Amino acid sequence: MAGCAENPLDPGAGPVQRLASELRKLRSEAGSPTYRSMAQRTHQGASTLSQAAAGERLPTLPVVLAYVQACGGHPEEWEERWRQAAAEAAAEPRVEDEKAKPPHRGLARFEPADADLFFGCDELTERLFQQACLRRFTAVFGPSGSGKSSLLRAGLRERVVIAVRADFLGHCAQHPGLTAALRDGTVLAGPMSRDELREAVVKPAQAAGLIVERACCMTSLHSGNWASCPLPVMRSSHSP
Known part of the structure; x- marks a missing residue:
């Protein structure tokens, strides 16, 4: 880079x-x-x-x-x-801190300081990283709750990329200059795979020195249609 x-x-x-x-x-x-x-x-x-x-x-x-x-x-x-x-x-000893943040951010977006807890988006982060390296202007589109803001703050970081809700794509297309800038410079944030969802649940806990029981994880992944569920909602189900 x-x-x-x-x-x-x-x-x-x-x-x-x-x-x-x-x-x-x-x-x-x-x-x-x-x-x-x-x-x-x-x-x-x-x-x-x-x-x-x-x-x-x-x-x-x-x-x-x-x-x-x-x-x-x-x-x-x-x-x-x-x-x-x-x-x-x-x-290394782990200091118990009652004020320590839980490993899962729930409905809150990830910030740059949360990069060590941001998992499950490696493939998307890599695509966006490669796009940002090749172009001066890149945009990531996705529905509300797809994790766009977290992706830019904790995944990509220190890159000039904008996040736009998918339902605003039509508005962007009304501006010729913006349309030209976005041509071949757009990345879509879609649903996570089951493996990515498992990683987003298990690895933040592991990074904090905690263990997610396999049965609990499998129950969570099979108990609902997480592929179409907003990412913050999925993560909030594993927050205190």
Whole structure:
């Protein structure tokens, strides 16, 4: 992702930021390839690889190994580094805070500070990321409650993209200049798949050190037509 400065990291702040800092160093030593070119060499998206070195949450091992592969690193060495970081992160004491936010945002939209709890939209985020890299103006359309605002704030972040309710598409088409700008620059936020819904329910809880029982998750996914349910409503069913 050329031209986008990454946020500074503090390797002494913990295992997650240390690993992210080491990944950035590896990329720098490899000649600082763009994340888009790294994605072309692996089976991971550019935004996924970028997030691996953001230092906000521990990336999965497959993502780290893909990052390392794209930069010419040694997989065995980096797998050991990841396992050490994962063990240290798991051993970190969790301070009980009665005022702590629940992992599921319910009806509230996700903000940039909630990026480490935003799951289930990787494919959509990647499509939007690629579109935003190629065009100066991009719009994401979707029905009310489809998660457009959360996608831009916690998923994409730091990109010039607008979110528009799908029922306003006709109004946009009344303006020739806007119509021309939106041509080939539109991404549609549609229903989530069952796997994406499961990820949106389970992974925020895991990130907060909690466990969603399998039976509870399966009951929730099978008890209603979540594919057509507004995303905030689905998430609110798992909030306190």
